[in-house]
Amino acid sequence: MNKGLAVVVGGSSGIGLATAARFAAEGCPVVVTGRNRDRLDQAVAQLRASAPGVSIGGIAVDARDPQLGEQLARHGELQHLVLAASGGSGAGPFSQVGADAVRDGFEAKTLAQWTALQSALPSLTDHASITFITAASARAALPGTAGLAAVNGALEAAVGPLAVELAPRRVNAVSPGVIDTPWWHGRMPAEARDAYFAQTARALPLGRVGQPEEVAHVVVALAMAEFVTGVVLPADGGAHLATGR
Ligand SMILES: NC(=O)c1ccc[n+]([C@@H]2O[C@H](COP(=O)([O-])OP(=O)(O)OC[C@H]3O[C@@H](n4cnc5c(N)ncnc54)[C@H](OP(=O)(O)O)[C@@H]3O)[C@@H](O)[C@H]2O)c1
Numbered sequence: 001m002n003k004g005l006a007v008v009v010g011g012s013s014g015i016g017l018a019t020a021a022r023f024a025a026e027g028c029p030v031v032v033t034g035r036n037r038d039r040l041d042q043a044v045a046q047l048r049a050s051a052p053g054v055s056i057g058g059i060a061v062d063a064r065d066p067q068l069g070e071q072l073a074r075h076g077e078l079q080h081l082v083l084a085a086s087g088g089s090g091a092g093p094f095s096q097v098g099a100d101a102v103r104d105g106f107e108a109k110t111l112a113q114w115t116a117l118q119s120a121l122p123s124l125t126d127h128a129s130i131t132f133i134t135a136a137s138a139r140a141a142l143p144g145t146a147g148l149a150a151v152n153g154a155l156e157a158a159v160g161p162l163a164v165e166l167a168p169r170r171v172n173a174v175s176p177g178v179i180d181t182p183w184w185h186g187r188m189p190a191e192a193r194d195a196y197f198a199q200t201a202r203a204l205p206l207g208r209v210g211q212p213e214e215v216a217h218v219v220v221a222l223a224m225a226e227f228v229t230g231v232v233l234p235a236d237g238g239a240h241l242a243t244g245r
Pocket of ligand 1: 009011013015036039061062064086108133136175181182183
């Protein structure tokens with residue numbers, strides 16, 4: 001049952017792509033989605049090369065587009081659904097983050113993952129796993145992250161009620177800390193990014209930022225854990241702990 005089809009919404013890069021690779025390594029057929037067709041094609045080629053003989057597909061569609069449901073239905077029954085899509089704004093000092101920025105953050109992440117789950121619902125098996133990818137900002141209580149905490153905290157708050165409402169499907173979330181993915185490479189000059197990673201690492205019990213494969217390991221383990229539902233599992237190097245550093 002666990003080796004059924006795994007769909008990663010937002011699976012053409014970073015944590016989603018690493019998660020898709022991990023599912024494929026476990027022998028699960030995989031479908032990844034993303035908006036940018038070139039990036040998606042590259043991801044599909046990379047996954048096929050790393051897991052010869054495993055069925056790998058790609059769907060180029062926005063997670064918020066109802067067409068996602070129609071396209072997923074063509075792939076048959078779905079055993080694992082991972083919701084990794086994000087983007088949008090919401091970071092910054094509270095006095096400077098206006099309603100439009102927070103609304104954009106909700107649209108790009110909370111509602112993208114929410115809508116994608118609704119689209120996929122008719123294709124999910126009765127015992128499917130559903131895993132949201134949220135963020136440590138939901139609970140880390142760092143200055144400048146109130147908007148991100150609202151966006152990710154909303155998803156984390158939905159995990160419990162969804163785990164009850166959609167049972168016996170299992171609903172969980174993995175909450176990453178700072179992870180070195182292409183997301184950071186597109187947004188910051190290398191020097192500023194390295195400085196931020198070093199500063200973050202110093203404050204963490206594990207003393208470093210994470211790699212996408214490390215989060216993928218947690219996502220797939222949780223998806224395969226047949227007696228676990230309704231949990232939010234940090235994969236953050238200890239960012240959820242108050243270390244006093
Ligand atoms: N990296 C970190 O430090 C970090 C920390 C905490 C939480 N997270 C969370 O982890 C998840 C993955 O982040 P990442 O760092 O791996 O980002 P990433 O490398 O930028 O990958 C994001 C993926 O989501 C897809 N995507 C974004 N918006 C989409 C939409 N509306 N519809 C469909 N696909 C969409 C992207 O492809 P297209 O752009 O082509 O659509 C891409 O495949 C996100 O939810 C992020 O908030 C990341």
